[in-house]
Amino acid sequence: MAPATAAASRRQLPRGDEIFLDHVGHFVRDAQAASHALRRAGFAPTPMSIQANKDQTTGRLAPTGTGNITAMFARGYIEALFKNSDTPLARELDAALARRAGLHLAAFSVNDAAAARERLAAAEFPVQDLVRMQRPVKTENGSGIAAFTIARVKPMAMPEGRIQMLTHHSEDAVWQLRWLSHPNSVSDLIDVVIAVGDVEEASRRFARFTGRPAEATEGGGALIRLDRGGVYLISQQRAAEKLPEVPITSLPFMIGYALGVESLAAAETAVNGADLEWRAFEDGIVATFPAELGDGAWFFVERAEDLPWRR
Numbered sequence: 591m592a593p594a595t596a597a598a599s600r601r602q603l604p605r606g607d608e609i610f611l612d613h614v615g616h617f618v619r620d621a622q623a624a625s626h627a628l629r630r631a632g633f634a635p636t637p638m639s640i641q642a643n644k645d646q647t648t649g650r651l652a653p654t655g656t657g658n659i660t661a662m663f664a665r666g667y668i669e670a671l672f673k674n675s676d677t678p679l680a681r682e683l684d685a686a687l688a689r690r691a692g693l694h695l696a697a698f699s700v701n702d703a704a705a706a707r708e709r710l711a712a713a714e715f716p717v718q719d720l721v722r723m724q725r726p727v728k729t730e731n732g733s734g735i736a737a738f739t740i741a742r743v744k745p746m747a748m749p750e751g752r753i754q755m756l757t758h759h760s761e762d763a764v765w766q767l768r769w770l771s772h773p774n775s776v777s778d779l780i781d782v783v784i785a786v787g788d789v790e791e792a793s794r795r796f797a798r799f800t801g802r803p804a805e806a807t808e809g810g811g812a813l814i815r816l817d818r819g820g821v822y823l824i825s826q827q828r829a830a831e832k833l834p835e836v837p838i839t840s841l842p843f844m845i846g847y848a849l850g851v852e853s854l855a856a857a858e859t860a861v862n863g864a865d866l867e868w869r870a871f872e873d874g875i876v877a878t879f880p881a882e883l884g885d886g887a888w889f890f891v892e893r894a895e896d897l898p899w900r901r
Contacts, residue, residue: 602665602765603758604701604817609800611819612756614782614847615658615695616670616883617686624670625659627880631888632774632860633661633668639725639736640674654723655680662769665818666779668847670883671695682745682752692884693844694751696782697740698800698816703757707741710755713798716744727763734763748799750784750792750842774860778850780894781813781820785829787841792823807899822848822899832898835867835878836887846879846887848897857890871898 604610618624621638628635638659642651655677658669673680686694700706704720711717721740726733737759742752758764770777786792793804793812800821804812809828814821826838829845836845851857854875861868861877868877873896879886891897 600665601818603761604699606701607801608701608817609755609802610699611666611779611782611816611821612697612699612758613660613667613669613695613779614693614844615697615752616668616692616879617683617694618670618672618691618883619687620882621657621659621670621672623882624672627864627882628659628661628670630864631866631877631880632772632857632864633776634769634772635670636660636662636769637728639727641723641725643721643723651724653677656683658725660769661772661776662765663772663779663849664770664777665850667765668779669695686751690839690885692879692886693782693846695754696751696784696821696844697754697756700741700755700757703739703741703755706755706757709801710741710743710799713801715799716747718742718744727766729763729766730768734760736760736764743799748795750786751844753799773856774890775852775856776849776890777852778894779819780848780850780891781822781889781897781899782847783822783824783845783889785826785838785841785843785845786823787826789823789825792842796821796823811899813899822897824899833876833887835869835876836885839885844886846876846889848889848891848894850894851890851892854890854892861888872896 625635640657641654655675657674660669724737739757741755797804804814811824866877874891
């Protein structure tokens with residue numbers, strides 16, 4: 591199925607059978623340090639929030655064991671996830687942190703998480719029960735709730751990390767206008783970039799997961815274009831050639847993600863001010879994450895088609 595129209599790509603949430611790259615997640619050890627690092631790099635992070643699961647039978651809330659800090663964009667967002675109690679989900683975060691801090695989550699938004707779960711099962715993915723997660727948020731009018739339904743596959747079904755589908759139920763509480771403006775001028779989450787041991791196998795699997803075809807890119811990579819955003823898969827050798835600043839210590843490895851900005855000059859000013867290692871490429875810049883956010887890199891461009899793998 592071909593990606594949707596340009597108009598669809600400007601919407602925050604999908605309709606029908608559309609699928610968007612919704613957000614990516616850094617697993618971090620220190621929430622406050624991660625928040626300060628985001629701010630130094632020109633983002634406007636939200637306050638810390640603690641997540642809970644809602645039991646559909648009793649209505650009771652149980653802690654997930656994790657909390658987050660987010661940077662919300664006009665389209666998509668990023669989050670820093672941290673542990674705040676001992677639960678199975680928090681132990682997954684601990685296991686990932688034992689390997690390295692950094693990117694370990696990619697979430698795709700769909701109109702109906704339950705239908706997405708059924709499709710994943712039909713595509714022979716081992717699926718988990720639907721999760722109904724929520725977290726309190728402060729709004730300009732008081733307190734609110736951000737609520738989601740999440741469809742997850744079982745651990746290691748997607749070895750690249752916590753790869754999941756979700757449906758948003760509270761767009762206005764999540765994307766508050768006051769959090770959408772950033773000194774670095776970021777407005778869009780575009781692509782997540784992942785180094786894998788076998789590009790062909792991973793591209794087939796991500797194509798089954800997303801329901802979108804993979805296309806070959808220069809240098810032996812693969813791009814799965816979604817109705818908004820995408821997944822770029824690359825070999826370790828190619829990643830080392832093109833991004834030597836990020837040491838790939840094991841595979842698979844979420845290298846980073848591409849962000850659309852209103853002004854490359856503003857992004858350059860921000861990464862300079864944060865004293866990050868960065869360099870220019872044609873029509874964009876790449877900057878390594880602050881240490882507090884783990885290993886990896888941001889790719890800043892003014893247009894998605896300026897990304898090297900989308901040309």
